[in-house]
Amino acid sequence: MGKLYDLLKEDYRVKEGLNTCINCGTCTAICPAAEFYRYDPRKIVDTVQRGDDDEIEALLKSDTIWYCGECLSCLTRCPRKNGPGLVIMALRNLSAKLGYFVESEKGRQLFPLTRIMTGNILKYGYCIHPDTFSWEDHVESGPVWKWHTEHLEDSYARQGANFRGKGPGILREIPKESLDELQRIFDVTGATERIGTIEKCSEAKAKEMGMTLDEYYRYTFEYSSDDHFNND
Amino acid sequence: MIYQGKQNIWSDYQKEIPDDHWYYVRSCIRQNFFPASEKMFMEICRNVLGKDIYENEHHTTCGGIAYHCDTIPQETVMTIVARQFALMTEAGYENYVASCITSFGNYTEILETWNEYPELEAKIRELLWKACRKEFRKPKHLAHSSDLIYKFRNEIAEKAKFRLVNKETGEPLRVVEHIGCHYAKMFPSKGVGGAEYPYVLAGMIESWGGNVIDYPERRHCCGYGFRQYHVKANRGYSISNTHKKFESMEPYKPDMIITNCPGCPYFLDRWQYVIAEMEGKTYGENGFGIPVFTYEEVAGMVLGYDPWDLGLQLHQVAVEPLLDKIGIEYSPEDKYKGLNKKDIMKPELPSGIRCF
Numbered sequence: 001m002g003k004l005y006d007l008l009k010e011d012y013r014v015k016e017g018l019n020t021c022i023n024c025g026t027c028t029a030i031c032p033a034a035e036f037y038r039y040d041p042r043k044i045v046d047t048v049q050r051g052d053d054d055e056i057e058a059l060l061k062s063d064t065i066w067y068c069g070e071c072l073s074c075l076t077r078c079p080r081k082n083g084p085g086l087v088i089m090a091l092r093n094l095s096a097k098l099g100y101f102v103e104s105e106k107g108r109q110l111f112p113l114t115r116i117m118t119g120n121i122l123k124y125g126y127c128i129h130p131d132t133f134s135w136e137d138h139v140e141s142g143p144v145w146k147w148h149t150e151h152l153e154d155s156y157a158r159q160g161a162n163f164r165g166k167g168p169g170i171l172r173e174i175p176k177e178s179l180d181e182l183q184r185i186f187d188v189t190g191a192t193e194r195i196g197t198i199e200k201c202s203e204a205k206a207k208e209m210g211m212t213l214d215e216y217y218r219y220t221f222e223y224s225s226d227d228h229f230n231n232d
Numbered sequence: 233m234i235y236q237g238k239q240n241i242w243s244d245y246q247k248e249i250p251d252d253h254w255y256y257v258r259s260c261i262r263q264n265f266f267p268a269s270e271k272m273f274m275e276i277c278r279n280v281l282g283k284d285i286y287e288n289e290h291h292t293t294c295g296g297i298a299y300h301c302d303t304i305p306q307e308t309v310m311t312i313v314a315r316q317f318a319l320m321t322e323a324g325y326e327n328y329v330a331s332c333i334t335s336f337g338n339y340t341e342i343l344e345t346w347n348e349y350p351e352l353e354a355k356i357r358e359l360l361w362k363a364c365r366k367e368f369r370k371p372k373h374l375a376h377s378s379d380l381i382y383k384f385r386n387e388i389a390e391k392a393k394f395r396l397v398n399k400e401t402g403e404p405l406r407v408v409e410h411i412g413c414h415y416a417k418m419f420p421s422k423g424v425g426g427a428e429y430p431y432v433l434a435g436m437i438e439s440w441g442g443n444v445i446d447y448p449e450r451r452h453c454c455g456y457g458f459r460q461y462h463v464k465a466n467r468g469y470s471i472s473n474t475h476k477k478f479e480s481m482e483p484y485k486p487d488m489i490i491t492n493c494p495g496c497p498y499f500l501d502r503w504q505y506v507i508a509e510m511e512g513k514t515y516g517e518n519g520f521g522i523p524v525f526t527y528e529e530v531a532g533m534v535l536g537y538d539p540w541d542l543g544l545q546l547h548q549v550a551v552e553p554l555l556d557k558i559g560i561e562y563s564p565e566d567k568y569k570g571l572n573k574k575d576i577m578k579p580e581l582p583s584g585i586r587c588f
């Protein structure tokens with residue numbers, strides 16, 4: 001067994017999620033991602049349990065580990081009580097930590113995702129916020145949402161929200177001392193370091209691809225090549 | 233026999249839900265898209281049922297979406313959750329209720345992991361102290377807010393002004409229930425009815441007069457998939473899974489859908505609009521869609537609240553055909569008004585699906 005395998009085995013999600021897979025394929029049969037993408041969680045779990053570092057490194061640099069939607073439907077149905085979804089989460093964590101994510105198209109999406117999610121948490125205290133959920137980037141939210149975003153203060157007031165207000169309530173402004181605590185949690189638990197790794201590796205990849213970081217952000221957020229899908 | 237078998241399974245998966253005194257935490261998604269549902273939850277618990285539900289301004293996200301988008305390490309999400317528990321402890325509560333399904337799954341996963349690996353819990357306690365100088369007790373009871381509405385479903389039925397019944401025919405409405413994946417798929421014993429036969433929404437539907445529809449893809453994910461929605465390039469995954477569910481439920485002619493997850497009603501509502509725009513296909517009657525509701529919206533409707541106080545104007549799929557079917561009165565001209573009937577214009581109408 002190799003170094004990458006040992007790193008994976010330290011993750012409690014692998015400890016809990018991999019108890020000798022019998023390759024029955026139930027996880028693949030139930031998986032929403034496997035129906036849409038060229039994706040087979042059974043093969044991923046099998047690769048990990050073989051423990052071959054070259055194979056695991058190839059996996060960490062591939063699109064494959066980023067197809068899962070983390071619905072965790074696989075946990076319910078596995079007859080061996082494995083959690084392929086948990087193994088995927090551990091693989092993604094290692095790929096991010098080691099900077100391997102920039103080697104695949106779907107992995108590179110970690111750059112916009114990290115900016116959106118961690119940016120929202122540290123600025124607003126929540127993962128989603130109206131200030132960063134633009135209608136232009138979410139046209140599927142429909143004309144009703146376009147109208148809502150054009151009348152944000154009035155619409156949220158009508159809904160009973162405490163939008164940007166003090167005290168408790170819906171979409172309140174989170175007190176500064178609480179946001180400072182979240183920042184310190186990020187600092188002591190490795191999230192700040194992780195953000196730094198994602199930024200640094202993405203910056204280098206953008207340069208390699210001949211893009212500014214802003215162009216790279218839009219590209220990774222919007223571009224999808226045609227070779228991911230089952231029906232192509 | 234099959235029905236009795238299901239009843240036996242349900243009885244194996246009943247959870248203890250205390251009557252009163254809850255510490256409440258809000259949801260990232262619901263605050264944005266279904267704010268009035270969170271308002272209605274507090275209204276029902278406090279003013280209809282007379283319960284003590286406490287909220288503190290200092291609580292935040294649990295970090296669940298960021299965690300499932302793989303953007304923060306597990307130690308980070310655990311320490312954010314530990315801080316939430318510390319706020320509950322400081323406020324003197326021991327029952328913890330989350331508005332979000334992914335939060336509920338996240339809290340459950342973390343508590344179970346700490347039980348299995350006490351050294352990890354000790355490490356997180358140290359990290360929380362280092363970052364925030366806070367300590368915490370773990371909740372005695374953990375619930376999702378739909379668990380509470382389920383528990384009090386019969387009290388709500390007793391106070392109801394309407395039932396989920398077609399006022400013209402007297403027939404029960406045909407209701408699809410959709411349970412968020414993270415409610416019980418990870419830890420079946422933590423959800424009412426388990427993962428295979430969750431009863432949390434079915435119980436509400438039955439108490440309030442409707443008929444539950446069973447259909448082949450009943451347990452299929454709505455298609456959120458975290459990074460599969462938040463990254464624009466991946467949204468084909470999301471709409472494809474919603475499409476699969478609607479194709480599967482269509483032959484059963486549902487009158488409505490009820491959900492308990494923050495994201496699911498948004499995706500099941502909005503992707504109907506997109507499917508109609510892309511393919512001209514609608515799943516409801518006469519060119520309408522199938523309206524999708526949160527459980528608080530449905531509770532509010534049967535209790536007789538004004539549909540626009542429930543936030544139903546923020547749905548893209550028109551709710552009026554269902555309101556008419558039940559016999560709930562509403563003012564069409566007030567649908568898109570602001571506070572005190574302030575004129576804030578109206579949304580454009582989509583071309584593929586009928587709306588008002």
